[in-house]
Amino acid sequence: MKSIFYKEGIKLRRALAAAFAVNAAVLLYSYFRVRVGFIMQEPALLWLDIIERNAFFFDRISVPLAASAFILGFLQFYPESSGRRFRISCHLPQNEDLTLLYMLLFGLSSVCFLWLFDTAGVMLSASFFFPYDLWGRIPSVMIYSLFFSVFLYSAAASVALEPSWGGRAGLALLLCGGAAFFGVSVYRPSCWGAFIAFAPALLSLASVFYPASGYRAGGGR
Amino acid sequence: MRVLSGFAVIMIGVMSFAYFMPYFYGIAAVKKPYAPNVFFSPVIEDFIMIKSGKDTSYCDRVGNIYDLNEFKKLAPFVYYRDLQMKGEYPDIIGGVFVPFETVQKETDFISVRPSDINHSGTRIGLYPLYDTKSDSASLEFPGELFRIKERMEFINASSIETDEEKSELFTGALREKGFVFPAKVIGGNTDPRKQTDYGYFVADSSGFLFRVYQAEGRPEVVKTGFGPENGEIVHIYANEKPGVRYYCFIITREGGIYALMKEDYSVRKVPAGNYNPYADTLRISADPLYITAKVSDGSTERVSAAGWDFTERAVYSSLSDDSMKSGMKAVFHVIFPFYIYDDKNAPSFPLKASLSEKPAAAFVFSLILAAAYFIISVRSGNRRPPYGASFIILLTGIYGLAAVLILNNGRRR
Amino acid sequence: MNSDADTVISVENLEHSYGSAKALKGVSFSMEKGRVYGLLGKNGAGKTTTINIVMGFLKPSGGVCRVFGEDVSRMSPETKRRTGLLHEGHLAYDFMTIAQTEKFYKSFYPRWDGGIFRYFMEKLGLPESRKIKNMSCGQRSQVVLAALMAQGAEVLILDDFSMGLDAGYRRLFIDRLNEFVREGGKTVLITSHIVQDLERFVDYAVIINKGEVVKAAPLGDIKKDIYCYRFPAGSDRRLIEGDPSVMDVSVNNDSVDIICSVPPEKAGEFFSGRMGSGDFYQRDVSLEDAFIAVTGKY
Numbered sequence: 001m002k003s004i005f006y007k008e009g010i011k012l013r014r015a016l017a018a019a020f021a022v023n024a025a026v027l028l029y030s031y032f033r034v035r036v037g038f039i040m041q042e043p044a045l046l047w048l049d050i051i052e053r054n055a056f057f058f059d060r061i062s063v064p065l066a067a068s069a070f071i072l073g074f075l076q077f078y079p080e081s082s083g084r085r086f087r088i089s090c091h092l093p094q095n096e097d098l099t100l101l102y103m104l105l106f107g108l109s110s111v112c113f114l115w116l117f118d119t120a121g122v123m124l125s126a127s128f129f130f131p132y133d134l135w136g137r138i139p140s141v142m143i144y145s146l147f148f149s150v151f152l153y154s155a156a157a158s159v160a161l162e163p164s165w166g167g168r169a170g171l172a173l174l175l176c177g178g179a180a181f182f183g184v185s186v187y188r189p190s191c192w193g194a195f196i197a198f199a200p201a202l203l204s205l206a207s208v209f210y211p212a213s214g215y216r217a218g219g220g221r
Numbered sequence: 222m223r224v225l226s227g228f229a230v231i232m233i234g235v236m237s238f239a240y241f242m243p244y245f246y247g248i249a250a251v252k253k254p255y256a257p258n259v260f261f262s263p264v265i266e267d268f269i270m271i272k273s274g275k276d277t278s279y280c281d282r283v284g285n286i287y288d289l290n291e292f293k294k295l296a297p298f299v300y301y302r303d304l305q306m307k308g309e310y311p312d313i314i315g316g317v318f319v320p321f322e323t324v325q326k327e328t329d330f331i332s333v334r335p336s337d338i339n340h341s342g343t344r345i346g347l348y349p350l351y352d353t354k355s356d357s358a359s360l361e362f363p364g365e366l367f368r369i370k371e372r373m374e375f376i377n378a379s380s381i382e383t384d385e386e387k388s389e390l391f392t393g394a395l396r397e398k399g400f401v402f403p404a405k406v407i408g409g410n411t412d413p414r415k416q417t418d419y420g421y422f423v424a425d426s427s428g429f430l431f432r433v434y435q436a437e438g439r440p441e442v443v444k445t446g447f448g449p450e451n452g453e454i455v456h457i458y459a460n461e462k463p464g465v466r467y468y469c470f471i472i473t474r475e476g477g478i479y480a481l482m483k484e485d486y487s488v489r490k491v492p493a494g495n496y497n498p499y500a501d502t503l504r505i506s507a508d509p510l511y512i513t514a515k516v517s518d519g520s521t522e523r524v525s526a527a528g529w530d531f532t533e534r535a536v537y538s539s540l541s542d543d544s545m546k547s548g549m550k551a552v553f554h555v556i557f558p559f560y561i562y563d564d565k566n567a568p569s570f571p572l573k574a575s576l577s578e579k580p581a582a583a584f585v586f587s588l589i590l591a592a593a594y595f596i597i598s599v600r601s602g603n604r605r606p607p608y609g610a611s612f613i614i615l616l617t618g619i620y621g622l623a624a625v626l627i628l629n630n631g632r633r634r
Numbered sequence: 635m636n637s638d639a640d641t642v643i644s645v646e647n648l649e650h651s652y653g654s655a656k657a658l659k660g661v662s663f664s665m666e667k668g669r670v671y672g673l674l675g676k677n678g679a680g681k682t683t684t685i686n687i688v689m690g691f692l693k694p695s696g697g698v699c700r701v702f703g704e705d706v707s708r709m710s711p712e713t714k715r716r717t718g719l720l721h722e723g724h725l726a727y728d729f730m731t732i733a734q735t736e737k738f739y740k741s742f743y744p745r746w747d748g749g750i751f752r753y754f755m756e757k758l759g760l761p762e763s764r765k766i767k768n769m770s771c772g773q774r775s776q777v778v779l780a781a782l783m784a785q786g787a788e789v790l791i792l793d794d795f796s797m798g799l800d801a802g803y804r805r806l807f808i809d810r811l812n813e814f815v816r817e818g819g820k821t822v823l824i825t826s827h828i829v830q831d832l833e834r835f836v837d838y839a840v841i842i843n844k845g846e847v848v849k850a851a852p853l854g855d856i857k858k859d860i861y862c863y864r865f866p867a868g869s870d871r872r873l874i875e876g877d878p879s880v881m882d883v884s885v886n887n888d889s890v891d892i893i894c895s896v897p898p899e900k901a902g903e904f905f906s907g908r909m910g911s912g913d914f915y916q917r918d919v920s921l922e923d924a925f926i927a928v929t930g931k932y
Contacts, residue, residue, distance in 0.1 A: 003741040011729050043378035044349060044364055048411060051345045085725050087691055093715035093742050097222045131376050133345050133368060158230075170627045174230055177237020181572065196572060203233050209226035216707055218692035 004102035008076065015075045016110055019068035023114060026064045027121040034058070034129055047130065057130070058122040058138075062145045065118050069111045069149035073156030076107050077208075081161050086215050100212050104157070104205060111153050115146045147201040148182035154204035155179075162211035171211065178204065224609065227628065234624030235617045236561070240572075242620065243553065243560040250549035259537055260506075261513045261526035262295040263315040268524060268537040269295050282537060298328055298508035319509045326464025331505040333472065338456045338498045341406070347376070349411055351418040354436045362413045367391070369404035369423060373433075394440035395433065401426040408457020408469055419461050422469050422481065424454040430471065430481070430488075445486040452477045455498055465507055466529065472498050478505075478514060480531075492533035494523045551579070558583040558618040587618035594622060640667045642702060642789055642821045643688065649696030650683050657683045658694065659845040665838075667788075670815065670822040672836035674829060674925050680845040685793050685825050689719055701789060715743060718787030722794045724778040728767035732760065732777060736784075745786030750814065754780030772803030779807060783814045790815070792824040796831055808834050833921035843929045857924045863901055865890040865914045873908040881927035893919070893927045 034057055037046055050057050080086040089103070090096050119142045126135035155175040162168045178200040257270040268282045269292065279292035293300040297314055301324045304310040310321055347366040365375040365384055372392040375384040395402075402425070409421035420434020420441070428449030434441050447454070452473030459469035467480040471488065476496040479488040493514035496503060504515040511534070513526045524537045554577045564573045577583040591614040598607045610629075614621040643665040650658040658680045665671050675681030686692035688699050690706035699706045704713050730738065732755055740746045755762070758776050766774055775795070782790065796804045808831055815822055815835075826832050832839075833853070840850040849856060860881070865871075869890045871883050882893040896904045898916050905914060919927075 003738055006734075006741075007727065007730070007738055010734055011727075042362060042364070044366055045362055045413060047347060047366055047378055048349055048413070051347055052411060054340075054344075079729065083723060083725060084721070085727065087689075087719075087721055088725055088727065090691070091689075091714055091717075091719050093711040095711065129381075131347070131366075131381055133347055137345065166630070170630065171230065173627055174234035174237070174624055177241055178233045180237060180240055200233055200236060203229040206226050206229035207233065209222045210230050213223035213226065216691060216693065218686060 001102045001105070004099060005106050008103055008106040011079065012072065012076055012106075012110065015072060019064075019072065019110075019114055020117065023061070023064045023068060023118055024121070026061055027058075027118065027125065030058045030060050030122075031125040031128075034125070038129055043129070047134065050130075050134065056141050057134070058126065061118050061122055062148075065115060065145055065149050066152055068114055069153040070156045072107060072110055073153040074160045076103070077157045077160035081163055081211075084163065084215065086161065086163075086212070090212075090215055096212070096216075097209065100209060104154075104208055107153055107157065108150065108205070111149050112146070115142070115149060118142070118145075144182050144197050147197040148179070150201040151178060151182065151204045154201070154208055157208045158204070158211055161208060163214045167211065167214065171207075175204065175207065228609075228613075230628060231613060231621065231624040234627065235613075235620040238620040238623055239557075239559060239574075239617075240561040242623075243557050243562065246549075246553060246557070250553065256517070256522060257539055259515065259522070259524045259539065260296045260299055261511055261524070261535065263298065263508070263510050264295050266315065267535060268526070270539075298324055298510075299506075301325070301328070315510055317510060323464075323509050327466070327507070327509045329460070329462050329465050329505075329507040331458055331460065331470060331503075331507075333456065333458055333470075333498070333503040333505075335498065335500050335502065337458075338472065341456055346370075346404075346407065348407060348409060348421060349413070350375075350420070350433075350435050352435045352438065353418045353420065360413075360415060360418055369395075369402065369407065371402050391433070391440040394442045395431065398431060398442045398444045399429070400431055400442070400444075401429075406454045406457055408459050408471075410459055410461045415461060417461050417463055419459060419468055422457045422459055422471075424457070428453060430454065430457075432468070432486070443486060445481055445488065447471055447479060447481065447488045451479060451488060451490075467507075470505065472503070474498070478503065480512070489531045491531065492525045492527045494525055494536070554579040555582045555586050556619055558587055583618065587615055590618060590622050591615040594625070641665065642667050643700070643823060645684070645688065645697070645699045647697035648684065648687055648694045648699065650680075650687065650692070650694045657845055658687075658697075660697070661842065661845070661847055662697075663840050663847055663850050665821055665823060667821050668819045669838055670824065670836045671838045671840060672832040672921075673823060673825045673840050673842065674832070674921075675842035676929055679842045679929070681825055681842050682793075684842060685791070685823075688823065689721075689791055689793065715745075715785075716788045718782045718785050718790045720778060720782055720790070720792040720795060723797055724771070724775045724795075726766050726774060726778050726781075728774070729765065731763050731765050733762035735766065735777060735781060739781050739785065743785045747784045747786055751780045751784040754783070754810070771798035772800060772806075775799055775803060775807060776810075779810055783810070788820060790820055790822045790824075792822065794825050794827060796826045796828045804828065804831050811835055829922040829925050830920060836921075839921065839925075841925060841928050849928050853921065856921065856928075857919045859895055859897075860919050860924050860927045861894060861896060861898065861901070862917050862919045862923055863892045863894070863905070863914045864917050865892065865905075865909055869909050871909060874905070879904070882923070882931055884926075891917075891923075893923050 080089060089099050092099055119138060122142070123135055123138050126138060155178070158175060159168050159171050162171055181200050182197050257272045259268055259270045262269045262281070265281065270280060272278045272280065279287045279289060287295065293303055294309065297304055297311060301310055301321060305321055312318055312320060346368050349363050350367050351360045351363060364379065365377045367373055367375045373388060373395060375387045376382070377384055404423045405426060406424040407421050409419070418434065420432055423431050423433055425431060430445045430447035432443040432445060452475045454471055455474050456472040457469050458472070466484070467482055469481050470491070471479040471481060473479070476498060478491040478493050478496065480491055481488055491505065491512060491514050493503070493516050496516045497518070501516050501518045506513045511526050511528055512531070513524060515522060515524045520540065522539050525533055526535045527533045557577060558580070559574060559576050561572055561574050563571050591611045594614055595607060595611040610625045614625060641664045645661060645663050648658045648661040649656070661680065661684055673681055673685060683692065687694050688706060690709060693707055701709065701717055702713050704710060709717070727735065727738070736748070736751055740748070754776055758773060760769070760773065766777055769777070795807055799807065811822070812835060824832060824836065836853060838850070838852050839856045841848050841856070867886070867888050867890060871890060871892070874880055874892060875883055879896050880892060880894045884891040884893070901916070
């Protein structure tokens with residue numbers, strides 16, 4: 001696993017650095033936006049507005065997080081499919097499914113770290129402006145962002161890894177609809193909802209093994 | 222792993238098709254749902270209605286047709302402005318003298334949707350407490366919000382610190398009246414643009430309802446006539462209209478609708494028939510003579526009219542047409558063995574799943590699809606009979622077929 | 635050619651179709667330990683299909699291929715460790731540097747010989763921090779070959795090693811292979827579009843044409859009973875083309891070569907009156923000549 005992580009780290013270090021930088025920039029921007037709001041307006045009125053509109057005050061962070069996950073998935077696996085480079089990974093002297101699993105674990109860990117970074121950043125920033133009643137709900141909102149990001153990462157990985165263009169189109173068509181299961185309103189924690197969002201995220205991780213199987217069947221010729 | 226991963230891809234496809242296919246089918250097959258708009262006429266003391274459609278008609282329950290002018294005169298509490306403008310507003314309505322100013326003051330329309338009930342539990346429990354006897358002409362927005370958990374706490378929004386003195390003062394006042402912490406339901410109008418403030422109506426842990434408000438900085442607490450014997454409170458609707466007879470409406474889990482009267486804080490049950498607050502829409506219209514409650518579940522509507530003694534005077538039930546043409550609805554339930562849909566009224570996660578209303582027919586359709594797929598695959602010279610794919614199609618019908626075809630054809634290309 | 639105990643790779647009755655077109659119609663051959671085999675075939679003959687199956691990246695519709703007794707599509711990690719693959723185009727993780735490449739592969743191969751890798755890299759003369767994607771085709775091929783040699787694999791399967799390489803790097807590649815393969819007693823299966831490169835390296839040739847093995851023999855036997863006669867440029871060859879003994883007529887800038895099955899003692903009589911002026915001499919038959927003779931030019 002260490003070697004696979006080493007390889008993936010070399011491949012993705014610049015992309016990861018860029019992702020963290022972009023997310024940090026959006027966090028900072030959101031922080032200052034909220035800060036300006038508090039300076040211009042009565043703080044209690046701002047709290048009430050957020051509560052009554054059921055709005056997430058750092059909602060912009062979900063966009064760079066999702067985009068980062070999607071791009072990471074693509075950048076991690078497109079180099080593997082271009083020129084059928086994935087054949088090298090298939091022939092490494094270990095179980096092929098394990099090789100792919102380690103690659104996915106790397107990507108998944110990266111997405112999770114990015115999510116943790118964002119969630120911690122949002123909670124820390126929010127604690128300057130809001131009471132616990134508001135920022136304590138952040139994990140219940142952000143958890144859907146995590147599942148959505150995992151789903152996007154896996155979908156991008158699957159489509160990028162698929163050796164044939166027709167297969168890519170088919171996978172994209174089948175997977176894109178799954179994104180519909182992550183659109184939830186904020187502040188409504190729900191075990192059932194979390195499960196409904198978790199299921200496609202988990203399935204999407206498993207789906208990456210499908211295009212990988214195409215390489216042993218002559219794909220990418 | 223290939224089989225499992227292919228299954229995973231197909232399952233995601235099935236889940237999304239189970240949402241999108243019925244959705245787009247519904248758009249194609251939908252027709253404008255029809256339900257008459259029903260009022261209680263204080264003039265004829267019976268129900269009148271507007272039937273919309275190709276031609277709008279105005280009639281009463283027994284079938285008498287009216288023109289618009291006549292109709293307006295039968296519903297003076299609804300069209301009082303129009304009538305007044307034409308100089309046709311009658312001072313005597315149903316044998317009672319009701320001046321125009323009284324109608325303006327005492328007419329009210331309230332709507333409670335299932336989402337109001339379902340989502341109220343997830344609202345963040347912070348509220349602004351205005352001062353009902355503020356020095357200025359309009360209400361001053363407070364610099365803190367309160368919550369009622371183990372005590373009533375005021376959080377200063379600028380410092381995010383608790384105002385201990387004020388918190389202790391209000392907590393003590395509540396305890397004095399027998400309030401049992403924490404609060405279960407809080408109802409009130411938080412709108413900073415309002416002109417009057419009644420404070421908040423708070424249900425405590427033992428099921429009693431209290432009114433809490435602030436007057437010149439001092440807490441005022443009143444224990445109302447609502448207790449646990451009336452039911453478990455799930456929602457309180459308060460719109461602070463000065464002229465009406467009630468402070469708020471209280472809705473219980475059991476479907477009870479109670480008005481909290483201003484006169485003596487007593488509670489009076491509004492006759493409304495069977496009401497499921499989690500699924501039905503409630504509309505109450507109050508006027509100087511009657512209180513009318515409409516309960517609709519999307520396909521049926523029950524309208525109940527009562528006087529201000531809260532005895533039911535008349536009831537009307539109507540059916541609304543389906544939102545889908547009947548033939549297309551039948552086809553829907555045959556081709557879609559199950560479907561996922563949005564339920565905006567759901568308490569938390571908005572997606573729900575339902576089985577077909579014609580499960581046997583849907584199963585037969587899926588069986589036909591699965592058999593056709595199997596036979597065509599075998600005949601086209603596939604290396605192995607597609608048992609797995611056919612089984613998936615048998616279980617998931619058209620969704621599975623679409624997913625399998627897309628996956629197989631994509632790879633084949 | 636076959637000895638079960640020494641058989642490293644066995645290909646048995648391979649069949650494969652692309653839609654309705656049959657690409658392989660029952661290809662069989664086996665490879666003994668310590669020998670170097672060249673897989674030759676024209677475009678569309680089934681060579682690429684065969685090599686993809688042998689590498690385990692294509693499932694045949696019939697037949698089986700085994701390496702060390704294991705089905706190639708389900709090789710155990712240990713068998714993968716013993717088998718080195720060179721993919722067409724010298725596939726490599728080109729986002730890695732030379733140093734990173736060594737560090738990565740070293741962890742997978744307990745028999746990794748760093749000395750070999752360093753030897754290759756010293757000859758290459760590039761800094762360890764150079765990324766593979768910033769190298770030329772030839773330079774990349776050296777890094778890939780170095781990693782392959784250093785792995786300590788017992789079997790090497792090299793798919794079209796010459797792709798993208800100029801004459802210099804092709805020659806260098808074969809030089810290196812000859813250096814390390816013979817020494818290590820490795821078994822090699824190699825393919826290339828440039829047949830003359832293989833002649834410097836292979837012991838045996840397996841020639842595939844139209845999905846079937848048409849000849850599988852040591853290099854000497856491949857060339858047996860095939861002769862090449864060189865005529866001056868402009869020689870009239872119309873009478874000789876179409877003769878069943880003539881396998882190929884090649885027109886060069888200053889000569890005309892006739893590949894045929896006519897032995898030298900009968901050549902004079904055979905060509906008399908058929909090739910114009912008549913001055914000709916016999917030259918050595920190359921592997922490419924033999925290949926064309928067996929498979930034809932078109």
